[in-house]
Each structure stands twice: as structure tokens, then as C-alpha cells.
Amino acid sequence: MSKTALLVVDMVYDFAHPDGAVYYPQNSEILPRIKRVIDECRKHDCLIVFMQQSHRRGKYDKHLASVARPNCIEGTGGDELMPELGVQENDFIIKKRxxxxxxxxxxxxxxxxxxVQSVIVCGTKTNCCIRATVNDAYHLNYNVIVPRECVATNDDTNNEVHLSDINKYMGSVLTMEELFQLLRGRESK
Incomplete structure (x- = not known):
């Protein structure tokens, strides 16, 4: 079994579909690249974990109450994972708030x-959920890898600033091809 897990963060309808409540076009752009990473990670027996932003319908949630545009509310379809990701039965789906x-x-x-000793983190938003996940993974002593082309936020400059910080302080930011080479190298050892 691989000691690596792929964490796909918040690639849900409200964030990644043009009709979603808080959609950014960048999320549509990264979706097929994330699927490529999922497929490559499957070849190398990585654990696949989908993180699903989901807020309880009709119940108080301080985080949701502080957001101008409610999103990812259970039962609305907004918290559903994008079908393009190809979730499989043995994958983990973990809800988060x-x-x-x-x-x-x-x-x-x-x-x-x-x-698992190493986590590959991809998804949305680089400045919020990706950075917070990477930060906690780092502090929990996981080796962190972020594929550059597989994270996004609503502003490219903001995206690059956070990737730079992640690469400098918390892990490695790699291209997809560098990631694939690393996965192939780990397998041959």
C-alpha cells in the first residue's frame, strides 16, 4: 500500500459548476487536471480522499452565517461532488464545515x-481551504505536495502568493509532471 494520499478539496457543485452559488471559472479549468491527478494516483495505489464542504440545512453554522452568499448546504445539491471526478466505492468522502x-x-x-506519510492537496480555494488544509497537514507532520495546476482561487495573483508561501514554508509546490515523476519514482523503490 502506498504511503501517499490525494486530498481533493471542495470540488463541489457550488464552487465548480457555472450555476453554483459561489462559482469561479478557475475551478472549471482545474477540474480536468484534478481528474488526471486522481487517475495517476490510482495507478500508484494512493489513498483517495474527497473533502466535501457541506453545511447543515436549517441549523446554525457560524461559518455559514458569516458568509454573504450561503453555499454548500446539504440537500440543495450545492455540496455534491462534481461527477467528473469519478468517485469510486473505495474512496473516502469526508464532509467538512x-x-x-x-x-x-x-x-x-x-x-x-x-x-499515510505524504499528502497531495488539490482543489479550491488556494487562499482559504487549500492553505488551511496544507497548514494543518504540515503541523501534523505530513509531507505536503501541491500540484500547481490543480488549485485555484478567484484571483491569479492571490493564488500565486499563497502557492509561494506554501512552497517556502509548508511543503512542495510541483507541476503535475513533476508530481507524476515523483509518484513513478516512489513506485520503483
Whole structure:
């Protein structure tokens, strides 16, 4: 079993579909690239974990109450994972209600139960959910890799600033091809 997991963060309808409540076109652009990374990670026996932003319908949620445009509310379809991702039965789907994929979820437990040491993080938004997830993964002693072409936010400059910080302080920002070479190299060892 691979000691690497791919975390696909918040590629849900409200963020990644043109009719979604808080859609950014950049999310549509990264969707097929994320699918390529998922397919490559499957070839190398990586654990695949989909993080699903989902807020409880009709119940108080401080995070949701502070957002100008409600989004990802269960039962509306807005929190559904994009079908293009090709979720499979043995993949994990973990709901989250905060920026970090680790906060208030059992993600760390799932990763440790599978002997994961390295996490590949892709999805949306680089300045919120990606950065918070990477930060917590770093502090939990995971080796963190972010494929540059597989994260986005609503502003390209903002995206680059956060990728620069991630690369400098918390992990490695690689191109998809560099990631694929790394995965192939790990397999041959």
C-alpha cells in the first residue's frame, strides 16, 4: 500500500459548476487536471480522499452565517461532488464545515489508519481551504505536495502568493509532471 494520499478539496457543485452559488471559472479549468491527478494516483495505489464542504440545512453554522452568499448546504445539491471526478466505492468522502480539511473531521485518523506519510492537496480555494488544509497537514507532520495546476482561487495573483508561501514554508509546490515523476519514482523503490 502506498504511503501517499490525494486530498481533493471542495470540488463541489457550488464552487465548480457555472450555476453554483459561489462559482469561479478557475475551478472549471482545474477540474480536468484534478481528474488526471486522481487517475495517476490510482495507478500508484494512493489513498483517495474527497473533502466535501457541506453545511447543515436549517441549523446554525457560524461559518455559514458569516458568509454573504450561503453555499454548500446539504440537500440543495450545492455540496455534491462534481461527477467528473469519478468517485469510486473505495474512496473516502469526508464532509467538512470549516476551511481546514482536518478541523472537526476524522481525516487525520483515516490517514494514520492507512499509514499515510505524504499528502497531495488539490482543489479550491488556494487562499482559504487549500492553505488551511496544507497548514494543518504540515503541523501534523505530513509531507505536503501541491500540484500547481490543480488549485485555484478567484484571483491569479492571490493564488500565486499563497502557492509561494506554501512552497517556502509548508511543503512542495510541483507541476503535475513533476508530481507524476515523483509518484513513478516512489513506485520503483
Amino acid at each position: 470549516r476551511y481546514s480539511s482536518f478541523y472537526g473531521t476524522d481525516l487525520d485518523l483515516v490517514l494514520r489508519e492507512h499509514g
